[in-house]
Amino acid sequence: MDTTGNNANLEKFFNPSSVVVIGASNAAFNLGATICKTLKEDIAFSGDVFAVNRGGEDVHGAPGFKSVGDIGRPVDLAVILAPAAVVPGFVRDCGENGIRNIVIESSGFSEQGTDGRRLQAEIAEAARRHSMRIIGPNCLGILDNRNRFCCLYGANQLVQKTVQKPGTVSYVIQSGGVGGLVVERLMEDLPGVNKMVCIGNKSDVDESDFIDYFTTDNTEVIGLYLENVQRGNKLMAASLRCPKPILVYKSGVSEAGSAAALSHTAGMANNDAVFEGACRQAGLIRLRSPEELHALPKMFIDMPLLSGKRIAVFTNSGAFGSIGADLLAETPLAMARFTSRTRESLSRLPGVFNAGNPVDIGPALPEVYLQIYDILLSDPGVDGLLHVVGMWRDYVADVMSELVELCRRHRKPAALFCFNSMARVRTARAEKNLPLFNTLEEAVRALVVSHQQFHYLQKKEKKRGRAH
Amino acid sequence: MDTTGNNANLEKFFNPSSVVVIGASNAAFNLGATICKTLKEDIAFSGDVFAVNRGGEDVHGAPGFKSVGDIGRPVDLAVILAPAAVVPGFVRDCGENGIRNIVIESSGFSEQGTDGRRLQAEIAEAARRHSMRIIGPNCLGILDNRNRFCCLYGANQLVQKTVQKPGTVSYVIQSGGVGGLVVERLMEDLPGVNKMVCIGNKSDVDESDFIDYFTTDNTEVIGLYLENVQRGNKLMAASLRCPKPILVYKSGVSEAGSAAALSHTAGMANNDAVFEGACRQAGLIRLRSPEELHALPKMFIDMPLLSGKRIAVFTNSGAFGSIGADLLAETPLAMARFTSRTRESLSRLPGVFNAGNPVDIGPALPEVYLQIYDILLSDPGVDGLLHVVGMWRDYVADVMSELVELCRRHRKPAALFCFNSMARVRTARAEKNLPLFNTLEEAVRALVVSHQQFHYLQKKEKKRGRAH
Numbered sequence: 001m002d003t004t005g006n007n008a009n010l011e012k013f014f015n016p017s018s019v020v021v022i023g024a025s026n027a028a029f030n031l032g033a034t035i036c037k038t039l040k041e042d043i044a045f046s047g048d049v050f051a052v053n054r055g056g057e058d059v060h061g062a063p064g065f066k067s068v069g070d071i072g073r074p075v076d077l078a079v080i081l082a083p084a085a086v087v088p089g090f091v092r093d094c095g096e097n098g099i100r101n102i103v104i105e106s107s108g109f110s111e112q113g114t115d116g117r118r119l120q121a122e123i124a125e126a127a128r129r130h131s132m133r134i135i136g137p138n139c140l141g142i143l144d145n146r147n148r149f150c151c152l153y154g155a156n157q158l159v160q161k162t163v164q165k166p167g168t169v170s171y172v173i174q175s176g177g178v179g180g181l182v183v184e185r186l187m188e189d190l191p192g193v194n195k196m197v198c199i200g201n202k203s204d205v206d207e208s209d210f211i212d213y214f215t216t217d218n219t220e221v222i223g224l225y226l227e228n229v230q231r232g233n234k235l236m237a238a239s240l241r242c243p244k245p246i247l248v249y250k251s252g253v254s255e256a257g258s259a260a261a262l263s264h265t266a267g268m269a270n271n272d273a274v275f276e277g278a279c280r281q282a283g284l285i286r287l288r289s290p291e292e293l294h295a296l297p298k299m300f301i302d303m304p305l306l307s308g309k310r311i312a313v314f315t316n317s318g319a320f321g322s323i324g325a326d327l328l329a330e331t332p333l334a335m336a337r338f339t340s341r342t343r344e345s346l347s348r349l350p351g352v353f354n355a356g357n358p359v360d361i362g363p364a365l366p367e368v369y370l371q372i373y374d375i376l377l378s379d380p381g382v383d384g385l386l387h388v389v390g391m392w393r394d395y396v397a398d399v400m401s402e403l404v405e406l407c408r409r410h411r412k413p414a415a416l417f418c419f420n421s422m423a424r425v426r427t428a429r430a431e432k433n434l435p436l437f438n439t440l441e442e443a444v445r446a447l448v449v450s451h452q453q454f455h456y457l458q459k460k461e462k463k464r465g466r467a468h
Numbered sequence: 469m470d471t472t473g474n475n476a477n478l479e480k481f482f483n484p485s486s487v488v489v490i491g492a493s494n495a496a497f498n499l500g501a502t503i504c505k506t507l508k509e510d511i512a513f514s515g516d517v518f519a520v521n522r523g524g525e526d527v528h529g530a531p532g533f534k535s536v537g538d539i540g541r542p543v544d545l546a547v548i549l550a551p552a553a554v555v556p557g558f559v560r561d562c563g564e565n566g567i568r569n570i571v572i573e574s575s576g577f578s579e580q581g582t583d584g585r586r587l588q589a590e591i592a593e594a595a596r597r598h599s600m601r602i603i604g605p606n607c608l609g610i611l612d613n614r615n616r617f618c619c620l621y622g623a624n625q626l627v628q629k630t631v632q633k634p635g636t637v638s639y640v641i642q643s644g645g646v647g648g649l650v651v652e653r654l655m656e657d658l659p660g661v662n663k664m665v666c667i668g669n670k671s672d673v674d675e676s677d678f679i680d681y682f683t684t685d686n687t688e689v690i691g692l693y694l695e696n697v698q699r700g701n702k703l704m705a706a707s708l709r710c711p712k713p714i715l716v717y718k719s720g721v722s723e724a725g726s727a728a729a730l731s732h733t734a735g736m737a738n739n740d741a742v743f744e745g746a747c748r749q750a751g752l753i754r755l756r757s758p759e760e761l762h763a764l765p766k767m768f769i770d771m772p773l774l775s776g777k778r779i780a781v782f783t784n785s786g787a788f789g790s791i792g793a794d795l796l797a798e799t800p801l802a803m804a805r806f807t808s809r810t811r812e813s814l815s816r817l818p819g820v821f822n823a824g825n826p827v828d829i830g831p832a833l834p835e836v837y838l839q840i841y842d843i844l845l846s847d848p849g850v851d852g853l854l855h856v857v858g859m860w861r862d863y864v865a866d867v868m869s870e871l872v873e874l875c876r877r878h879r880k881p882a883a884l885f886c887f888n889s890m891a892r893v894r895t896a897r898a899e900k901n902l903p904l905f906n907t908l909e910e911a912v913r914a915l916v917v918s919h920q921q922f923h924y925l926q927k928k929e930k931k932r933g934r935a936h
Binding site: 029154158174175176177178180181184185188225227251252253254255256257258259260261289290291313317318319320321322323324325326327328329335354356357358360363390392419420421422439440441 | 497622626642643644645646648649652653656693695719720721722723724725726727728729757758759781785786787788789790791792793794795796797803822824825826828831858860887888889890907908909
């Protein structure tokens with residue numbers, strides 16, 4: 001497979017130097033117009049933007065033409081938002097005028113029965129003839145926060161804000177609604193979105209193509225929301241090629257859920273046991289809820305992977321120490337048993353109530369926090385830390401910053417949760433870049449998926465060793 | 469059991485006309501002083517506040533005395549925050565001076581070994597001799613948002629805000645940290661806190677006494693956080709007497725968790741299977757995480773209980789319809805099968821993509837939303853609604869307000885979740901009192917616990933019928 005060539009083909013979806021929005025006009029409620037507005041007014045996209053509509057009228061400052069052929073300049077990318085019946089004609093127009101990348105956002109294709117399937121086949125045929133790459137149909141479009149490019153329709157307010165905070169998590173999402181949720185929640189969280197692409201009916205380009213693409217770009221973590229998998233072997237092969245963590249939430253698992261997914265993005269239901277097996281084999285980290293798509297990536301940014309199962313719980317609330325231990329007991333992870341040296345060192349420190357695991361402290365000075373971190377991370381029987389603290393003083397945020405540094409030095413991760421002072425937590429996240437989880441359950445889950453990724457990479461390494 | 473008399477005894481914990489804080493002084497980091505400050509400066513408590521300390525000095529405007537006997541006026545409630553060793557003496561002082569309600573917030577009792585257990589026994593003895601009721605020791609204190617009374621230590625900023633928003637959920641919490649989490653999160657949510665009491669080592673008054681108390685006061689929902697249950701039969705009897713929903717999260721389930729709980733609030737671990745059985749029999753709704761303590765109560769306020777298992781999912785996002793169906797499939801609830809009349813009525817409406825369950829609509833006018841609600845709630849095969857919408861227009865909040873009304877009329881509940889526009893969601897909650905859940909999982913769980921409560925009350929009703 002020519003991965004490089006394939007990726008070069010996809011690059012223009014995220015970083016086009018010129019775009020035409022076909023179907024954008026000044027009519028009321030026109031969706032294409034919202035894209036022209038985003039590009040020309042909201043985010044100051046650096047490339048050219050054109051509009052194609054019956055009257056050839058300008059839209060939000062984008063010069064208007066009656067057809068693609070009239071533009072008279074090379075165009076990198078076409079975004080089509082027109083009634084399904086006229087879309088195949090526009091696709092052919094694009095092909096004949098040298099446009100090789102097309103996003104079809106209109107619905108009314110294979111998700112809507114026989115006529116729609118016929119139209120979708122016409123599009124695929126035109127794409128083959130002109131060697132075009134197509135995203136969609138029936139999708140929301142593309143967002144690239146770093147390149148400041150976006151062709152999501154109707155998302156103006158959201159896009160204006162999210163481009164201010166480019167991150168390193170990239171998403172392939174088979175639904176506009178889930179995409180919106182993820183982008184919005186990450187604006188209040190640590191990592192931020194790098195790129196997001198909504199793939200809809202995926203008549204041509206699919207999740208696997210983008211996994212390959214995100215394997216080689218500046219992405220650190222990949223998130224997938226899938227309703228169906230049409231080419232399972234291709235997905236497994238792409239995942240096996242990718243060393244970055246890939247988090248996946250799949251819907252359509254139950255009978256009713258898969259029926260709903262069918263009418264949404266036209267995919268057949270997949271056998272869930274088969275999908276589960278494929279995930280295990282190819283190292284895809286399967287998520288339990290769509291919320292985990294935005295909650296968990298921060299565990300993979302600036303934190304070492306969890307190389308073993310033995311967790312030290314550290315708290316300044318006896319209750320949360322107990323709850324943390326309970327939640328860990330429901331996972332494959334385990335409570336660490338401290339060496340006698342660790343216990344002795346801990347019990348010599350002022351303010352330590354419990355020198356066992358969970359370690360429980362009362363009011364203590366910042367130095368005591370730092371000494372405890374060092375003692376725990378130095379214990380050879382401790383693989384990682386569950387850090388459950390109340391921000392009773394501002395300096396708790398400072399010591400957590402130092403903890404993140406210590407974690408890197410010891411190559412052991414910590415999952416951070418604060419059970420109070422939500423305002424301080426938000427500030428700490430924003431100002432100190434702290435990977436703070438919203439709930440204790442999320443922090444525990446983050447340790448689990450971190451170890452899952454470590455275990456998968458290790459297995460792959462061993463296999464490679466055997467192959468040589 | 470004299471429930472009335474018992475409750476009368478407890479009333480002064482929440483609504484005292486005078487309070488003395490024993491151990492409050494002007495020394496640096498004095499915890500008792502934070503309580504004087506709360507009462508005198510932060511929340512303008514309407515009763516008298518006194519301080520007892522060695523120098524007899526005034527604290528934050530609370531007149532100071534060298535001993536309780538010097539106050540010279542009747543006092544309803546004493547709050548003690550002094551070293552454990554001197555606490556028994558203060559308790560006897562209180563008894564001899566006619567104080568009948570005492571909150572002991574100091575730690576250093578049975579949670580800390582033999583000496584502590586002896587001190588706690590001394591306190592219990594003094595309490596019996598003078599017929600005093602004691603909360604604690606080793607606890608955070610009491611909050612009553614409606615009476616504007618609070619003796620939580622060190623919680624000034626939090627208390628200032630929470631008294632602005634008195635609600636109808638009352639909590640019994642065996643940990644200050646969990647109490648803080650719940651109070652703080654409910655300030656951004658619908659119902660708000662009515663009363664909260666942190667019971668610590670519960671040497672005298674325990675969770676069962678407060679269940680009885682909250683059964684008869686203005687509380688609508690009761691939340692419990694427990695680390696141990698010392699008197700299981702008493703808890704079951706109190707729960708069986710209470711028709712209000714009682715939500716309980718118990719920690720100390722795992723071996724490590726119960727060891728941690730032991731050093732925190734001194735209770736022996738309980739066999740979890742026994743506790744689970746007791747919950748089932750006595751109708752306690754067991755929670756899966758401490759977060760559910762604040763997330764789920766809103767389902768019981770202004771919403772009818774879910775009388776059956778058949779749920780209609782309504783969405784304007786195909787993806788979330790599918791995810792909602794998947795999440796429901798993991799619960800005891802089921803997807804409703806619509807009557808042909810329902811399907812026909814739905815498919816006649818403009819903008820309806822899918823007239824089956826989940827019902828999926830595109831851009832639609834408010835009237836269409838209202839018609840769909842009425843059609844779904846009128847279907848005899850539908851017991852409740854999972855409402856998963858994107859707030860693509862402001863009027864979505866308005867139609868949800870009307871939905872809450874319709875739910876009451878049809879006596880069927882709806883669990884509301886919006887997957888985008890967090891800012892609009894917060895506004896809708898604050899301005900329109902909408903019970904919006906933070907995640908789809910929470911909304912699904914809310915339907916589950918609503919049905920659990922219905923089922924329990926029905927079972928109890930049947931038993932009563934047979935008994936007569």
